[in-house]
Amino acid sequence: MADYIVRAHAADKQVRAFAATTAGLVEEARIIHRTTPVATAALGRLLTAGAMMGRMLKGDNNLLTLQVTGDGPLGMLLATADAKGNVKGYVSHPEVSVPPKAPGKLDVGGAVGKGMLRVIKDLGLKEPYTGQVELRSGEIAEDLAYYFAVSEQVPSAVALGFLTDTDCSVRQAGGFIIQPLPGCDEHVISTLEEKIAKLEGITGLLVAGLSPEQILEHVLDGFELEILEQITARYHCNCSREKIEQVVLSLGSKEVESMIANNEPVEIHCHFCNTRYVLSVAELERLLSEAGQQG
Ligand SMILES: [Zn+2]
Known part of the structure; x- marks a missing residue:
């Protein structure tokens, strides 16, 4: 049922x-x-x-x-x-x-x-x-x-x-x-x-x-x-890769730049559904450049 x-x-x-x-x-x-x-x-x-x-x-x-x-x-x-x-x-x-x-x-x-x-x-x-x-x-x-x-x-x-x-x-x-x-x-x-x-x-x-x-x-x-x-x-957990990317971006470009400078992927864990999201350095760079283009 x-x-x-x-x-x-x-x-x-x-x-x-x-x-x-x-x-x-x-x-x-x-x-x-x-x-x-x-x-x-x-x-x-x-x-x-x-x-x-x-x-x-x-x-x-x-x-x-x-x-x-x-x-x-x-x-x-x-x-x-x-x-x-x-x-x-x-x-x-x-x-x-x-x-x-x-x-x-x-x-x-x-x-x-x-x-x-x-x-x-x-x-x-x-x-x-x-x-x-x-x-x-x-x-x-x-x-x-x-x-x-x-x-x-x-x-x-x-x-x-x-x-x-x-x-x-x-x-x-x-x-x-x-x-x-x-x-x-x-x-x-x-x-x-x-x-x-x-x-x-x-x-x-x-x-x-x-x-x-x-x-x-x-x-x-x-x-x-x-x-x-x-x-x-x-x-139902409504988390998604896009939402996680938005969360990372909301930390501010300085924070994302320092993540890139660390040269290590960033791992984010959703507590609700136990999904692990890994953002590679290349993805972080892409996020940052897209955010920059949006102004
Ligand atoms: Zn989730």
């Missing part, structure tokens, strides 16, 4: 909901970054949330970045998503393993540690919008719910789940975000809160093989769910 995000309304447009199935893109991240199960879980949760939150953006060129900087062994985690279901990310230390919390329970919070969650929205304005909160548990879903409550003043239900096979590949991944819209009836909010408090987590729903639509139907049972759209989600 291909990955996708569902956007929905409920309770007569008083509530908005997102749900996603992301096993494919989380598995792709695992292969690119060679993550251990706990690193796959942490990055997978962040990518899943990023894909859904990216869909909350209004403009096609807007970008959302989630950055988790904890003092745990995983180091920094980052996920960037657009509004069209494209998401990419990385973790500083994909090779880290920590003892499980309980048999079969990965200790994501322990691997992330204490620190900050930053949400950066690039809406095409001069300055991006940045909101940040301290991590609550490092388990990602709880931290995002806390961010929504504190930084955006929207009480939100966030659930992110993940399941591996015995060979460490990703069997299931997904999640949901449910939020009241402005003007939502207090009674709707409290009924929803009670219902969500009784949920036993999303992993059970994923194990049962529920689709994002079925997950929302289950969670929002009795709230007149209205599915609005289904968007394909994928792991």
Whole structure:
């Protein structure tokens, strides 16, 4: 089953909901970054949330970045998503393993540690919008719910789940975000809160093989769910040789001249897709002369 995000309304447009199935893109991240199960879980949760939150953006060129900087062994985690279901990310230390919390329970919070969650929205304005909160548990879903409550003043239900096979590949991944819209009836909010408090987590729903639509139907049972759209989600890095050349040029002609003077090729590594770009001295000279011609 291909990955996708569902956007929905409920309770007569008083509530908005997102749900996603992301096993494919989380598995792709695992292969690119060679993550251990706990690193796959942490990055997978962040990518899943990023894909859904990216869909909350209004403009096609807007970008959302989630950055988790904890003092745990995983180091920094980052996920960037657009509004069209494209998401990419990385973790500083994909090779880290920590003892499980309980048999079969990965200790994501322990691997992330204490620190900050930053949400950066690039809406095409001069300055991006940045909101940040301290991590609550490092388990990602709880931290995002806390961010929504504190930084955006929207009480939100966030659930992110993940399941591996015995060979460490990703069997299931997904999640949901449910939020009241402005003007939502207090009674709707409290009924929803009670219902969500009784949920036993999303992993059970994923194990049962529920689709994002079925997950929302289950969670929002009795709230007149209205599915609005289904968007394909994928792991996608948009780096290219041309973009890398532009980055090198943006360092300024003096910098490029000194690279040429070093007489060694320049190697640039894309953290998101693990591609290595090598620019030879001849290519650097060509770049410099083309830039000169453009004035
Ligand atoms: Zn890349």
